Amino acid sequence: MAGNTTLSLCNLPMFQLTATPASALADEPVHIRVTGLPPLQLVTLTASLKDEKGNVFRSKAFYKANEVGELDLMEAPAFGGDYVGVHPMGLFWSLKCQKAFRRLFKQDVMNSPFLVTLNLYDTVSLQDFSTEEPMASQVVQRWFSAPGVQRVQVREGRVRGALFLPPGEGPFPGVIDLFGARGGLVEFRASLLAAHGFAVLALAYFAYEDLPKLLQEIDLEYFEEAANLLLAHPRRHEAVSPIGVLSVSSPSVKLPSSPPNIHVQTPGIGVISVSKGAEIGLAMACFLKQVVATVCINGTTAIYEFPLRYKDLVIAPIPMFMERLQCDISGAVRLLHFRGDPRDKVNQRSVLPVEKAQGSILFIVGENDECLKSREYAEQALHQLQSHGRNNGRMLVYPGAGHLIEPPYAPLCYASPTMKLSSPLLWGGEPTAHAAAQEHSWGEILKFFRQHLIQAKSKL
Structure with a gap:
């Protein structure tokens, strides 16, 4: 049984969400990829950040993995959510505040970045995923100043x-x-x-x-x-x-x-x-x-x-x-x-x-x-x-x-x-x-x- 259990665990997919660079200037693009998905799996990717006043901004998009279970936002089109089509940075520019009429505005440009949390979910839904446990997650730092400035x-x-x-x-x-x-x-x-x-x-x-x-x-x-x-x-x-x-x-x-x-x-x-x-x-x-x-x-x-x-x-x-x-x-x-x-x-x-x-x-x-x-x-x-x-x-x-x-x-x-x-x-x-x-x-x-x-x- 132990051998069978080990084999079963080894066969479980290893979901991996990567965003590179994970720390960069706010005007630099980020390359987002997902690996380890079942072939043609439908997923939801979300992004969220909290600004310096405590306002929460969120975005989401629906994607479909390719035949080998991979997803690359440089190539893959979103088929729903906050945008449609191939938009590698769509999760960032489609962020919307949970409160109406709020502008995302960086005040302390030197000492702290915006922290954007990217989450992967194995379902496609219009629901709020904020209380759900994601399959994979990564935090991206978006700086407004470079080293030495x-x-x-x-x-x-x-x-x-x-x-x-x-x-x-x-x-x-x-x-x-x-x-x-x-x-x-x-x-x-x-x-x-x-x-x-x-x-x-x-x-x-x-x-x-x-x-x-x-x-x-x-x-x-x-x-x-x-x-x-x-x-x-x-x-x-x-x-x-x-x-x-x-x-x-x-x-x-x-x-x-x-x-x-x-x-x-x-x-x-x-x-x-x-x-x-x-x-x-x-x-x-x-x-x-x-x-x-x-x-x-x-x-x-x-x-x-x-x-x-x-x-x-x-x-x-x-x-x-x-x-x-x-x-x-x-x-x-x-x-x-x-x-x-x-x-x-x-x-x-x-x-x-x-x-x-x-x-x-x-x-x-x-x-x-x-x-x-x-x-x-x-x-x-x-x-x-x-x-x-x-x-x-x-x-x-x-x-x-x-x-x-x-x-x-x-x-x-x-x-x-x-x-x-x-x-x-x-x-x-x-x-x-x-x-x-x-x-x-x-x-x-x-x-x-x-x-x-x-x-x-x-x-x-």
């Missing part, structure tokens, strides 16, 4: 933010990172860009520390001060923490007027910006000589809501129309028709003079943006450039993508709360198309900055 808190003059420096001697191409009307300091995109070799200043401009709590005007001299600060940054000491990711906790960085070792490449910097930040980023491209490459993600090409001030110049905003606010069936507010048209003669004075931009501009547009008529604005800017004989603008259009186009594999945020509205704000987007847009646009952003910041330097 430094974070330096910036409190210099009026400028408030966090500077991320890549490992190595430099000098590095410099980039300012701007988010929109949520305010505060947003760091996850800046830290990822630093992992790709850029010195990035994640810049706050309201609702942070001693900055104004509410945005009431765009003071472009503040952003010029930040650009000059970034260009003047000296090389600092580097160290590596025990886990391989450094967190610099110095309360401030005080820069000498003539630093002996420049860590940020001159003569110009890039700007990456989204939403309200893209309006500001485009204004920086128009008026600041320091800006030589600008990425505008779903932004406007005119000044809205608040006036823009730069030295003796004041650009009045185009009016808003509260009666045009709409709600979709979920109760989220749509701002798509909320703003006045910059093509109207009375609003022409509020349109940014994009023809004055000396650097290159990349407009990234989600066609399913429910917040801004972002394609229309970008087309107007390109026409404005062309009518002045300029060819320094380019547009990437993504059908099905919403407003919040972020680094790859981040889940779609269709709507989320804002400070100003009692109801959630509608961002738009269809999950599969939005995920494809994020993956492709991120590669284009990296190429754009390398071309116009790094290659430009080599020609000097």
Whole structure:
């Protein structure tokens, strides 16, 4: 009997779920495979993570093993669940919060990753598997910073933010990172860009520390001060923490007027910006000589809501129309028709003079943006450039993508709360198309900055 028992145990399938690399940057793909399944077995794969506020995000997809009992998400199509078709990273970008209107948002980018738990179940069901015992499981670490990257808190003059420096001697191409009307300091995109070799200043401009709590005007001299600060940054000491990711906790960085070792490449910097930040980023491209490459993600090409001030110049905003606010069936507010048209003669004075931009501009547009008529604005800017004989603008259009186009594999945020509205704000987007847009646009952003910041330097 003992021999028979041993033989029976040896014949039991050895299920194995692997995800490689098990620890990687959040913008890197993961290769998920399953072996040891019965031939043609139907299974469910799930992913789950808990964010820093305790919100739980989950996803699931149904698969069928091949004739030898293996499953490779690089090749195998999902036939149901949260997506359909061949999507190797579908379990990541299809994550949805158990609570409505929540955005997956990384706050501590240096000291801890998101932990994504992958589980395998030998049944196909729409039920919640959270209380079931999986056949196999693996935890994947998704980091927002690479080993050797430094974070330096910036409190210099009026400028408030966090500077991320890549490992190595430099000098590095410099980039300012701007988010929109949520305010505060947003760091996850800046830290990822630093992992790709850029010195990035994640810049706050309201609702942070001693900055104004509410945005009431765009003071472009503040952003010029930040650009000059970034260009003047000296090389600092580097160290590596025990886990391989450094967190610099110095309360401030005080820069000498003539630093002996420049860590940020001159003569110009890039700007990456989204939403309200893209309006500001485009204004920086128009008026600041320091800006030589600008990425505008779903932004406007005119000044809205608040006036823009730069030295003796004041650009009045185009009016808003509260009666045009709409709600979709979920109760989220749509701002798509909320703003006045910059093509109207009375609003022409509020349109940014994009023809004055000396650097290159990349407009990234989600066609399913429910917040801004972002394609229309970008087309107007390109026409404005062309009518002045300029060819320094380019547009990437993504059908099905919403407003919040972020680094790859981040889940779609269709709507989320804002400070100003009692109801959630509608961002738009269809999950599969939005995920494809994020993956492709991120590669284009990296190429754009390398071309116009790094290659430009080599020609000097």
